[in-house]
Amino acid sequence: MDETTQPMVLMDQVTKSFRIADQDVAILKGIDLNVRRGEFVAVMGPSGSGKTTLMNLIGCLDVPTGGRYILAGRDVTKLTDDELSVIRNEHIGFVFQNFCLIPYATVYENVLLPSLYTMKSKNDAAGRAVDLLRMVGLEHRTRSKPALLSGGEQQRAGIARALINSPELLLADEPTGQLDSRTAEDIMKLFVRMNADHKTVIIITHDPNIAGYASRIVRIKDGLMET
Amino acid sequence: MMRLIRILAQALMAVRAFKVRTFFCLVSVALGISAITVIVATTEGAFHEAYLMVERFGPDSLMVIAGSDEARAVGQRTKTITLADVEAARQAFTSAYMTAPLMAVEGTTASYKNNKYQTLIIGSTSDYSSAWNWPVIEGYDLAEIDVLGLKNVGIIGQDLLRELFGTENPVGKFVMVKQVLVQIIGVLSERGMSPTGVNLDNRLIMPVSTVMRKIINETRYVTLFRIRFLDQENLGHYENEMKLFLRQRHALADDQPNDFRIISPMEIIKFLVALTGSLIVFLGLAGVICLIGAGFVLANLFLLSVKERTREIGIRRSVGAKKGDILFQFLAEAVMITTAGGVVGFLLGLVSSKLLTMVAEFPIYFSWKSAVVGLLLSWSIGIGFGLQPASRAANLEPIKAIRE
Structure with missing residues (x-):
C-alpha cells in the first residue's frame, strides 16, 4: 500500500481491560476500526461505552491489552513510553473538551507547546504559530493568558496548538462540550476546514449535531462497535 | 540540545509564574546558605589568621619561654x-x-x-x-x-x-x-x-x-x-x-x-583553630539544620506544586513530553530556585559577616571558596530534595493527569 491508500488508523480486535479491586474489567472487548487518510469520522456512544478509552488508545496515550493497532502504517501496540511520546508529538494533534491550556503561559506559548518537545532539528514553529493564530482568528490575543479568553477562543487556541507540529491526525474529545451552540458551530467549521486541508479528523462525541459534520459515524456500545 | 534549552525556558517560566512557591523556597535556601557562607568564611579566616601569625612568628622558629605551664597558669613567670x-x-x-x-x-x-x-x-x-x-x-x-x-x-x-x-x-x-x-x-x-x-x-x-x-x-x-x-x-x-x-x-x-615551655608554629595554629573552633561548630550545626529545613520546605512545596499542576503535566505528556522531559523540567525549576537562593544567601552571608566583625573581633576571610561551597550546596539541595517531587511528576499517568 502506498502513502495515500494506507489507512490512518487500523485497529484489529483491540481489547482494553483495567484492574479494578482485584478484578479485570474489560472496557473494550474487541474493536475493529479502519479510518482512511483524509476521512472525517465521528465516534459516538453513550457514556460508559468505552469511547474515552478508545480515544486514549487511538491517541497513543495508553496501550491496548490485546489486539493490534497500526497508526499510519506503524505498529504502535508494543512501543515504549518514550516512543509513544514521539508518536503523539509528531503524528497526533489533540483537542480536549476542557481546552487544556497551561494557565500561566500566554496563548502564543501554549500554541508552541508541542513544538518544544519535537526531536526534529528543523523547526520553524514560531512563524507557524503566528500563521495558525491568524487562521483561527486569535492574532489579537497572542499575548493574553488563557483565563482572559472566552471558551470559544480557548478552543481555537487549542486547535492551533494541535496543528503546530503538522500532524496527519487530529483527535478531538468532545471539543464543543463546554461551548454554546453558535460557538460550537464555528469550532466545527474549523474542523471541516482542516479536513478539507487533508487532515484526518476523529471526533468523539455524544451530540448528533456535532457528529453530523463528519463524513462517517461509528458507534460504540459496551466496548464493542455497533454495525 | 535545543530541546533541553527549550525545556529550561519552560522551567524558568514556571519559576516566575509560581511566585509564592519560588519565594518561600528561595528564602529558606538563602538562610541556610548564608549561615554556611559565614562558616566557610570564618573557617578560612581562622586559618588565614593562623597563617599570618605563623608568618610573623616565623615558620622555622621555636620559642622557649621560661617557667612551667603551671606557673604560667597562675600568672607567675619564674626565672629558669x-x-x-x-x-x-x-x-x-x-x-x-x-x-x-x-x-x-x-x-x-x-x-x-x-x-x-x-x-x-x-x-x-x-x-x-x-x-x-x-x-x-x-x-x-x-x-x-x-x-x-x-x-x-x-x-x-x-x-x-x-x-x-x-x-x-x-x-x-x-x-x-x-x-x-x-x-x-x-x-x-x-x-x-x-x-x-x-x-x-x-x-x-x-x-x-x-x-x-x-x-x-x-x-x-x-x-x-x-x-x-x-x-x-x-x-x-x-x-x-x-x-x-x-x-x-x-x-x-x-x-x-x-620548667619551660616550647612554642612551635604548629601549636599556634592549633591554638587559633581551637579558639574559633567551637564557634564554627555551632554555626556549622545551625547552617546544616537550616539547609535541611530548606530542603524539606522545597520538597513539600514542590509536592504540592506537582499536585496542583497535575493537569499541566498531563497536557505536556499528551503533546509529546517524555517522562524524562517532565523530570528534567521540575528538577530544573528546583535547581534554578536553589541557585538563586544560594546567590542571595551568599550576599546575606557577606552582610552578616560584616555585622559580626563589627560586633566582635572575628576572623572573616572571603575567597572564591565560600562562593563555590555555597553554590555546590544549593545545587545539591535542589537536586536532592527536588528529585522525589520531580519523579512523582514524571510518573503521573497522562490519561489520568489530563482529566484532573
Missing part, C-alpha cells in the same frame, strides 16, 4: 632560662641560624613630658623588625652596635606612640623609663589586637643588654629565647631535642615537669 642556656643552645644546635634571647618587662611606666603610660618593654637583639616580620615605618631598627654598646635607644609601638606623643614625630625624642632616658629611633607599624585580646601596639623595644643592665638590673635570666632553623621540615624533631637538652641542663628528674 639563663643567658648561658641560650648560648649553650646556640652551640648545640648547629642547624640554627639565629638564636636570640628576649626580655619582657611588663607594667613599666614610660613618660614623655607630662604624659605617662604603662607599657611592655621588650629587650631584643638586633634586627627586631625583620626577625618578627614587623615593619619599621619611620626611623631605624635596632642595630648590632646598639646591643653591643648598651645604647639607650628604642623603637616604639603605635599605641604607646599615640599616648605619649599624640601627633608629634617621636624619632630623636627622649622617653623616660625607670630613670633612664631612651631615645626613640624607630616607629613600628600598627598590628592591632592578638587573638587573645592583647594590644600588640603598646610596647617599646630596646636592646636586650640595655634592658637587663639598666632597667631591671638582671644579669642571668631572660624571659624567653627564640631559635630559627635552616631546615624547617625538621622542626618537630628539634622541638623534642630542645626539650631533652634543657631538661638535662636544668637537671630535672623524670617525675619533674618542664
Whole structure:
C-alpha cells in the first residue's frame, strides 16, 4: 500500500481491560476500526461505552491489552513510553473538551507547546504559530493568558496548538462540550476546514449535531462497535 | 540540545509564574546558605589568621619561654632560662641560624613630658623588625652596635606612640623609663589586637643588654629565647631535642615537669583553630539544620506544586513530553530556585559577616571558596530534595493527569 491508500488508523480486535479491586474489567472487548487518510469520522456512544478509552488508545496515550493497532502504517501496540511520546508529538494533534491550556503561559506559548518537545532539528514553529493564530482568528490575543479568553477562543487556541507540529491526525474529545451552540458551530467549521486541508479528523462525541459534520459515524456500545 | 534549552525556558517560566512557591523556597535556601557562607568564611579566616601569625612568628622558629605551664597558669613567670642556656643552645644546635634571647618587662611606666603610660618593654637583639616580620615605618631598627654598646635607644609601638606623643614625630625624642632616658629611633607599624585580646601596639623595644643592665638590673635570666632553623621540615624533631637538652641542663628528674615551655608554629595554629573552633561548630550545626529545613520546605512545596499542576503535566505528556522531559523540567525549576537562593544567601552571608566583625573581633576571610561551597550546596539541595517531587511528576499517568 502506498502513502495515500494506507489507512490512518487500523485497529484489529483491540481489547482494553483495567484492574479494578482485584478484578479485570474489560472496557473494550474487541474493536475493529479502519479510518482512511483524509476521512472525517465521528465516534459516538453513550457514556460508559468505552469511547474515552478508545480515544486514549487511538491517541497513543495508553496501550491496548490485546489486539493490534497500526497508526499510519506503524505498529504502535508494543512501543515504549518514550516512543509513544514521539508518536503523539509528531503524528497526533489533540483537542480536549476542557481546552487544556497551561494557565500561566500566554496563548502564543501554549500554541508552541508541542513544538518544544519535537526531536526534529528543523523547526520553524514560531512563524507557524503566528500563521495558525491568524487562521483561527486569535492574532489579537497572542499575548493574553488563557483565563482572559472566552471558551470559544480557548478552543481555537487549542486547535492551533494541535496543528503546530503538522500532524496527519487530529483527535478531538468532545471539543464543543463546554461551548454554546453558535460557538460550537464555528469550532466545527474549523474542523471541516482542516479536513478539507487533508487532515484526518476523529471526533468523539455524544451530540448528533456535532457528529453530523463528519463524513462517517461509528458507534460504540459496551466496548464493542455497533454495525 | 535545543530541546533541553527549550525545556529550561519552560522551567524558568514556571519559576516566575509560581511566585509564592519560588519565594518561600528561595528564602529558606538563602538562610541556610548564608549561615554556611559565614562558616566557610570564618573557617578560612581562622586559618588565614593562623597563617599570618605563623608568618610573623616565623615558620622555622621555636620559642622557649621560661617557667612551667603551671606557673604560667597562675600568672607567675619564674626565672629558669639563663643567658648561658641560650648560648649553650646556640652551640648545640648547629642547624640554627639565629638564636636570640628576649626580655619582657611588663607594667613599666614610660613618660614623655607630662604624659605617662604603662607599657611592655621588650629587650631584643638586633634586627627586631625583620626577625618578627614587623615593619619599621619611620626611623631605624635596632642595630648590632646598639646591643653591643648598651645604647639607650628604642623603637616604639603605635599605641604607646599615640599616648605619649599624640601627633608629634617621636624619632630623636627622649622617653623616660625607670630613670633612664631612651631615645626613640624607630616607629613600628600598627598590628592591632592578638587573638587573645592583647594590644600588640603598646610596647617599646630596646636592646636586650640595655634592658637587663639598666632597667631591671638582671644579669642571668631572660624571659624567653627564640631559635630559627635552616631546615624547617625538621622542626618537630628539634622541638623534642630542645626539650631533652634543657631538661638535662636544668637537671630535672623524670617525675619533674618542664620548667619551660616550647612554642612551635604548629601549636599556634592549633591554638587559633581551637579558639574559633567551637564557634564554627555551632554555626556549622545551625547552617546544616537550616539547609535541611530548606530542603524539606522545597520538597513539600514542590509536592504540592506537582499536585496542583497535575493537569499541566498531563497536557505536556499528551503533546509529546517524555517522562524524562517532565523530570528534567521540575528538577530544573528546583535547581534554578536553589541557585538563586544560594546567590542571595551568599550576599546575606557577606552582610552578616560584616555585622559580626563589627560586633566582635572575628576572623572573616572571603575567597572564591565560600562562593563555590555555597553554590555546590544549593545545587545539591535542589537536586536532592527536588528529585522525589520531580519523579512523582514524571510518573503521573497522562490519561489520568489530563482529566484532573
